[in-house]
Each structure stands twice: as structure tokens, then as C-alpha cells.
Amino acid sequence: MLGLFGRYQGTVRRTGLLWMNPLVLRRRVDVRLRHWRSEAMAAADPDGMALRVVVLVVWRVRDTARALLGIEDHETYLSECVEAALARVPVEPAGGTRGGVTVAGEALTRLVAEETAPVGLEVFAVRPVRVEYAPEVAEVMHRRRIATLDARQRASMLSSVVDSVEDTVTRLTVRGLVELDDYERKVLVRDLTVAFCSGRGEPT
Template identity: 75%
Template sequence: MSTTTEHTSDSEGPAGQPPRPARLIQNEATTEIPVHLLFRDDPDPAPVPLRPAVVGRRQGTGEQPRLRGPGSAGVRQQPHVDPELVERPARVLPGAAGVLAGAGGIAGCLATSWWAGVLPPLASHALHLPAYAGAGVGPAQWAAYAGAGALGLLGLGGLTRGRTGRAWVLGLFGRYGGTVRRTGLLWVNPLTRRHRVDVRLRHWRSETMPAADGNGVALRVVVLVVWRVRDTARASLGVDDHERYLRECVEVALARVPVETPDGARAFVAATGEALTRLVAADAAAVGLEVFSVQPVRVEYAPEVAAVMQRRRIAVLDAQQRSRMLTSVVDSVEDTVTRLTMRGLVDLDDYERKSLVRELTVAFAVGREHAP
């Protein structure tokens, strides 16, 4: 029987098995192929831009390429804020302009009254006006009264005073009109709605807030927040109440960051404050608040666990005290026996040495317990 040798291609598998598919991944520069292209009937589909699927890997480490999805798990989404809602200076005039406009309106009203002949003689004499019979109050006089009155109202009604550490947020017909940070006597549009904002550095001591330590034990924490308003437009118009928003940011941060227990080390307490500051500052920046520090100033156990934790703390302190006392007794016994032996004051065998050590240990322990 003659046999024939068949040559198989590289893509074919052993006998009795289906052909092995060709490798698709050739190197690190491979790309993603959209799934819908695998089922198209169009013989000449339009080109689709491909994007790399491999982010990269460190050479020589054996690390597998890492794929980056559309949203990384470790990235926090910032709150959406209207990009047009950014603080900008408002258009204002010096207060002297409003004073002059108000004075001009008053002078116009007086001149119109003299023109109409309704100005009292005493006022005419005080103003050194010549005698005039008057033409009466007609349409021209009423128009002059309206113009002078409007000028006076606009001039005097727009006067305001700017103070250091305070700012005016102006709104005109429901739209943001700018922020006034200037000081002194100013004139602003009297039709605008004014909202005063405190932009000074402020300290806020919170009420008692719930928190937890690393083991989930319930705590009650009081924090001190140092902050100020950086963007008056977002702080006033981005949220209903920026102070309440800051308080809620602190509550959320306390729920995410484990707080060190009252008997914790200073280094852990400082680390807790830094973590709280980072979280609150990131959340509050979206509404124009600048947070400098969030530090716990009082940490205590919650009432439901305070008694249990106090007993546990006393037990730990007692165990530590006993351990220190036992170490001190052992060191004292060892030093005493060593000195007696080295100076030749005693010559002890093993049994006598053990007895001496036992008696000295009891004596030192009793003496330490009764020591003041």
C-alpha cells in the first residue's frame, strides 16, 4: 500500500482537529476592530478610524499591556457647573457720578417749578431767582418734571457703598451682571438686584458629625474648616446656599475617610486632616469655594459604644502597664543575680539559682505593686 504525504499550511491543526486560526495580535501596536464590521455585507465598506487598544507597558518588567476603558474607576467625576458662570467685574461708576446726577435731577425739578410758577416765593428768594409769573403747568412742564425726576432717581437710587472684605453680586433680569469688589462710594445700575457676599477668610467650627474609624467603630467628630469664597458668581448662583453645600461636603468626606480614634497617634491624626482637606477642597472648588484646611478638633466615641470602648481602652492600658512592670522586674532580678555571682558573694548551683530568682521576682513584684 502506498502512502502519500500531504503538506499542510501553518494554519491547519493536527489530524482530526479543526484548523487553528491565525494569530491576530502581532505586537503591542494592535488596534480594536469594531464588532459591527464583522457582520457587514457591503463588499467595500467605508473606512472606520481605529484607535489603539493598548495603553502601554513598562519595558523589561514582564507587565502585560493595560487596557483603559472610557471611564477609569479611580477618577472622580466633578460636579457640572455652567462654564459661563464665572466671576467677572461689573460695570460701575464712581459715586460722584451718581451724586451729580441726583443733584441735577433736583435742580431740574426746582427749575421746572420756577418755570411753571409754582415755586414758593420764599424758595425763590433763597435761591436768588428772579421774579417770574409762570406759564402754568402744561405738557412741557410735565415732561420736564418726568425727565428731571428720572435723572434724580437714577442718580441717587444707584448709590451704594463698597466695603473691604465684602462684594456685591449683581443680577439684571435673572442674568448674572458681574461682581463689585471695589470699595468706597459707587454707582451701580439701580435696576440690578444686589446680593452681598462675604469674601473674607472664614473659620467654621462644625457641630458634632458622625464618622467611623478604620475598624468601623462609630465616632462623633467636630472639625474646624478654614475657607473663603473665591468665585462669587458660582458661590451665589451655582448653589442655593454655599455654606450648607460646604457642610454637606464635610459630611461626605467624613463618611469616606476613616478618622483616628481619640487615643490615636498625632501622625495619623495629621494624615486624616490632610485627606479630609483634599476631598472637601476638590468638591467645594466646583462652586467657587477655596478650602485651606479641614482638621478634626474633637473626636470621641459614639454614645452607643462609648462604655464598651472605654472598658477596652482601660484593659489595654492595664495590659501595657503589667507588661512594662514585668519587664522591669525581670531586668532587676537578672542584674541582681549577675552582680552577686560575678562578685563571688554567692556560689549557687542550678536549683539554688532558680530558687533565688523565684524569690527575688516575687519580692520585686510585690514591691512594685505597693510602690506609690
């Protein structure tokens, strides 16, 4: 980029010999595609729980004059824009759906691109590459996740036990091996349920 007495004079993108006024100030600008990886930033999941997110931004300088005259440090400005976007876009935590991460990335890309366009930067992608719960809530969420998995496992086990008990009682009565009234049938169902649960290592 060329400047004279603080005023923009133009941009030279070609190589080779070029005659130039010695009073003109020349500043080199890298217009190649670049990648910037952030530090862990504050964010929130769809339920409002605190997260720490690391994002990867793919960007380049599109308008050299605006990029140099409008802001001092490109990466600092990108960091501020990403941080502002994360405050508006919920992000799926680790272990969430792949589609949720993709949707969050698309929303972040759109917001950051809109924010950086006026200062001559072009943003192609903003991707969350690491998402984890903030330290102050990580232990709580870990216990909640374990409790959810345990509840699902117990529900699945109980369904399997009920099916096994029903099948056993039906076979005994259909084949005429036992004759049971309502009370005896309830007692047998209870005893079989206890036996099957004990065999699976579940407390009765």
C-alpha cells in the same frame, strides 16, 4: 452681584458711586475669608470604630455668580461636603498621633475643596478640632485602652523584676556567698521573684 430678569449681569467689587439700571437686582456677597465650625459629625477611625468629629473649615466665596446661583445656603452645602468627606477619610481618635490628625486634615481639605470649587467656593483648610469616640463605643474603647496600658505596665515591671533577680543571684554566686545546684538555684529564683513582685504590689 447684579442680575436682570433672572439672568446674571456681572459683579461689582469696587466701592463708591455707581450708576445702575433701576431694574437690575443687586445682591450683596461677602467675599472675605470666613471660618465655619461644624456640629459633631459621624466618622470612623482607621479600625472602623465610630467617632464623633467637630471640624473647622476656612473658606471664602471665590466666584460670586456660581456661589449665589448654584446653591442656596453656603454653610449647609459645606456641611454636606464635609460629612461626605468624613465618610471616606479615617480620622485618628483622641490620644492618637499628631501626624495622623494632620494627614486626615489634609485629605479632608483636598476632598472638600474639589467638591466646592464648581459652585464658586474656595476651601483653604478642613481641620478636625475635636475627635472622640461615639457614645455607643466610648466605654468599650476606654476599657480597652486601660487594659493596654496595664499590660504594658505589667510587661515593664516583669522585665525589671527578672533583671533584679538575675543580678541578685549572680552576685551571690560570684562572691561565693552561696553554693547552689540547679534545683536550689531554681528555688531561689522563684522565691526572689515572688518577693520582688510582692514588694511592687503585684499579685503572684
